[in-house]
Amino acid sequence: MNDPRDDLDGLLSPVRDLSLSAVLEELSRAAFHGYDCQTDIGVRDKDGALERTLLLNLPRRYDLRARRQDRTSCIDVVDGRIIGFDPHDLTLDDGTCVRIRAFKWNDACFRFRTNDARPDWRPVRRWYLEAFQKRFGDNPDFAGTVHSLADPIRHLDGRWELRVDFGSAxxxxxxxxLMSLRMVGVRYGIDLGEPTPDARADDETEAG
Known part of the structure; x- marks a missing residue:
């Protein structure tokens, strides 16, 4: 039986490639000006330890570090481009439906409801810590690793929101x-993509 996740590669490879191309463009510009550059750089505090998020206690990475003599810059590349495509529905092997709309690889927004009011996020943490490890793969300029997972936000209608920077993973x-979210106990389905205007209006009304 085919894994339904196999369908993702053809759909989402262009989304990933667009994000990586933006980093490579920034790397090329920095190198042209004499900077020595590295990608997928861990964010560290003044003592050299990896900085971590508040709730999930997770490290994160910058897209790029550029050094020239005594000057160092750490950069997260901002790119306003997005690849549009028609909404795509993916059904996981347990029946969970995933609706995928246009999104940015370095700022993927997932929204969902859970069976429990206070979910156990440990499956998500385990996924992230594994995906944070460097694995050089299809492009020698990158380490094949995720960059960040923001702490979960709960909206007033009960939906959770998680934002992931998939970096060069x-x-x-x-x-x-997606499988880790299933283990958290997703109810009804998962929505991947920036909220629609109606969804944003609902959030604003509830927050008010």
Whole structure:
């Protein structure tokens, strides 16, 4: 039986490639000006330890570090481009439906409801810590690793929101992330993509 996540590669590889191309463009510009550059750089505090998020206690990475003599810059590349495509429905092997709309690889927004009011996020943490490890793969300029997972936000209608910067991780990492959400106890389905205007209006009304 085919894994439904296998469908993701053809759909999402262009989304990933667009994000990586933006980093490579920034790397090329920095190198042209004499900077020595590295990608997928861990964010560290003044003592050299990896900085971590508050709730999930997770490290994160910058897209790029550029050094020239005594000057160092750490950069997260901002790119306003997005690849549009028609909404795509993916059904996981347990019947969970995933609706995928256009999104940015370095700022993927997942929204969902859970069976428990206070979910156990440990499956998500385990996925992230595994995906955070460097694995050089299809492109020697990158380490094949995720960059960040923001702490979960709960909206007033009960939906949770998680934002992931998939960095240079392969498309398979996104499929594995969906499986980790399933283990958290997703109810009804998962929505991947920026909220629609109606959804944003609902959030604003509830927050008010």
């Amino acid at each position: 392969p498309v398979a990492a996104l499929g594995d992330f």
